[in-house]
Amino acid sequence: MTDLTxxxxxxxxxxxxxxxxxxxxxxxxxVATVDGGDALNAWCEKTPDxxxxxxxxxxxxxxxxxxxxxxxxxxxxxxxxCTNGVRSQAGSKILKDFKPPYESTVTSNLWADxxxxxxxxxxxxxxxxxxxxxxxxxxxxxxWRRKGDETKLxxxxxxxxxxxxxxxxxxxxxxxxxxxxxxxxxxxFTGLVGLKPTWGRCSRWGIVxxxxxxxxxxxxxxxxxxxxxxLQSMASIDEKDSTxxxxxxxxxxxxLTGDIKGKRIGIPKEYTIDGMPAEITRFWEEGAAHLxxxxxxxxxxxxxxxxxALPAYYIVSPAECSSNLARYDGVRYGQRAELSQGDGxxxxxxxxxxxxxxxxxxxxxxxxxxxxxxxxxxxxxxxAQKVRRLINRDFEQAFEQVDAILTPTTPxxxxxxxEKSDPLEMYLQDIFTVTVNMAGLxxxxxxxxxxxxxxxxxxxxxxxxxxxxxxxxxxxxxxTALDFSATPEKWW
Amino acid sequence: xxxxxxxxxxxxxxxRIAVEDHxxxxxxxxxxxxxxxxxxxxxxxxxxxxxxxxxxxMRLKRREDTITDGNRRDDIxxxxxxxxxxxxxxxxxxx
Numbered sequence: 001m002t003d004l005t006x007x008x009x010x011x012x013x014x015x016x017x018x019x020x021x022x023x024x025x026x027x028x029x030x031v032a033t034v035d036g037g038d039a040l041n042a043w044c045e046k047t048p049d050x051x052x053x054x055x056x057x058x059x060x061x062x063x064x065x066x067x068x069x070x071x072x073x074x075x076x077x078x079x080x081x082c083t084n085g086v087r088s089q090a091g092s093k094i095l096k097d098f099k100p101p102y103e104s105t106v107t108s109n110l111w112a113d114x115x116x117x118x119x120x121x122x123x124x125x126x127x128x129x130x131x132x133x134x135x136x137x138x139x140x141x142x143x144w145r146r147k148g149d150e151t152k153l154x155x156x157x158x159x160x161x162x163x164x165x166x167x168x169x170x171x172x173x174x175x176x177x178x179x180x181x182x183x184x185x186x187x188x189f190t191g192l193v194g195l196k197p198t199w200g201r202c203s204r205w206g207i208v209x210x211x212x213x214x215x216x217x218x219x220x221x222x223x224x225x226x227x228x229x230x231l232q233s234m235a236s237i238d239e240k241d242s243t244x245x246x247x248x249x250x251x252x253x254x255x256l257t258g259d260i261k262g263k264r265i266g267i268p269k270e271y272t273i274d275g276m277p278a279e280i281t282r283f284w285e286e287g288a289a290h291l292x293x294x295x296x297x298x299x300x301x302x303x304x305x306x307x308x309a310l311p312a313y314y315i316v317s318p319a320e321c322s323s324n325l326a327r328y329d330g331v332r333y334g335q336r337a338e339l340s341q342g343d344g345x346x347x348x349x350x351x352x353x354x355x356x357x358x359x360x361x362x363x364x365x366x367x368x369x370x371x372x373x374x375x376x377x378x379x380x381x382x383x384a385q386k387v388r389r390l391i392n393r394d395f396e397q398a399f400e401q402v403d404a405i406l407t408p409t410t411p412x413x414x415x416x417x418x419e420k421s422d423p424l425e426m427y428l429q430d431i432f433t434v435t436v437n438m439a440g441l442x443x444x445x446x447x448x449x450x451x452x453x454x455x456x457x458x459x460x461x462x463x464x465x466x467x468x469x470x471x472x473x474x475x476x477x478x479x480t481a482l483d484f485s486a487t488p489e490k491w492w
Numbered sequence: 493x494x495x496x497x498x499x500x501x502x503x504x505x506x507x508r509i510a511v512e513d514h515x516x517x518x519x520x521x522x523x524x525x526x527x528x529x530x531x532x533x534x535x536x537x538x539x540x541x542x543x544x545x546x547x548x549x550m551r552l553k554r555r556e557d558t559i560t561d562g563n564r565r566d567d568i569x570x571x572x573x574x575x576x577x578x579x580x581x582x583x584x585x586x587x
């Protein structure tokens with residue numbers, strides 16, 4: 001029998017219906033790889049019993065005929081999604097043992113389509129980080145290693161568990177969330193396809209909030225086709241999220257024709273930084289050449305405010321985070337600090353939050369509190385929102401000339417755990433991805449190839465708002481041309 | 493340095509995060525580093541630009557003002573660190 005854990009969703013969908021194996025067998029195969037993969041530290045909660053139950057139900061549905069594409073497909077879910085009765089901690093100590101009495105809309109959609117939950121995946125605390133090192137569960141270790149080198153590398157972040165688990169064959173697809181690059185950067189680091197949909201495409205209801213005007217859920221998959229299948233289920237119009245867009249969800253898989261003749265692809269000259277490895281520029285040029293060979297027209301464009309996106313993001317996102325994280329007070333859920341004789345409600349808040357939050361989260365809450373405080377609001381927050389408008393305008397003008405934009409996903413391949421200790425250095429990881437969140441646009445990272453060290457690198461395509469169908473089709477054409485098939489050599 | 497020790501203490505108080513004395517200087521350094529870096533936004537000409545308040549232009553949805561959920565007291569209290577007799581319990585707040 002073929003290795004079930006190496007299959008794509010599209011393959012498994014066919015084979016389940018051809019009765020080559022059952023959903024129960026498929027789930028057992030994944031439960032075994034999850035259990036055998038503890039060295040990667042990707043899972044923070046395993047739910048094999050629930051998975052078996054769901055797989056059994058999926059088999060019944062498959063036997064009855066007319067089952068959705070995801071029926072019987074084993075998935076891993078980022079810890080940021082609230083899952084009914086299953087621990088959901090957002091990678092934070094302050095939410096220790098929190099078991100939501102409700103299910104997020106995105107995961108509800110997946111289960112309604114028959115998908116199977118293998119468990120929850122580790123992440124940077126409250127999705128604040130680019131290396132998974134701020135997770136309260138300890139860092140996730142990438143299944144990828146540099147050629148001839150055993151250094152432990154990051155799978156990226158914040159959705160590091162989602163990337164590592166999928167790259168290691170511990171799930172058939174995983175969910176992530178992306179506020180500044182948290183799906184696309186880890187996807188690039190681990191040789192996967194990572195999609196951040198348009199803001200408002202997937203409901204945010206039941207997803208622990210970090211920065212509400214930037215957060216968006218999306219899938220990690222092995223192929224662009226699987227990405228289309230996952231988005232089909234994850235996206236919806238949701239009454240519970242007043243910012244979920246009232247736009248019908250099209251048939252994404254039907255859009256994958258691979259025909260991009262006459263499409264105009266923009267290459268923004270600003271997407272390069274000092275010290276960026278030459279091989280990243282080479283992959284970028286090759287990607288453009290591939291699209292050109294398939295009939296697309298390559299157009300040089302300018303997005304002049306690109307360099308201001310990251311500093312503006314580090315005002316807007318901490319401001320929203322300081323407000324969203326005000327709810328962790330040690331009263332309604334999560335962990336409460338031990339109090340001393342005579343401590344009142346203020347000490348309860350202050351001690352609980354001092355103990356429960358990690359350093360990066362504290363830094364961001366304090367930055368957010370500072371930029372929103374009286375006397376600084378206009379100088380920092382209002383100005384950042386004005387700059388955000390200019391970034392958005394750059395994209396609007398570019399999309400008058402082009403259908404999609406091609407850039408590198410990250411300025412480097414994966415780095416070693418502990419290698420970046422300066423917060424600012426870590427923030428630079430998001431330099432090519434954060435612009436997309438600031439403008440609310442959809443972006444997808446597609447594996448481009450391996451670096452000279454043998455590590456995956458990704459290319460990012462950026463599309464027009466709510467035009468995921470065309471974006472996925474362009475990504476599909478790029479994927480077909482690049483023909484990336486490398487997987488990490490098993491050491492764990 | 494744009495953030496001094498007193499500012500760290502003030503901001504931490506506003507954010508309700510207890511900060512130990514030995515943490516103040518490192519926080520001051522780190523917050524200054526970040527805030528000094530974001531001041532590059534001052535060089536952007538934003539004359540006449542409206543602040544962007546939504547990632548995607550949309551009108552906030554409206555619905556009938558009716559009850560959609562409720563009567564779930566025990567669900568709501570289930571995760572509380574301290575709940576008694578159907579209430580959240582906290583230290584005494586009124587002398």
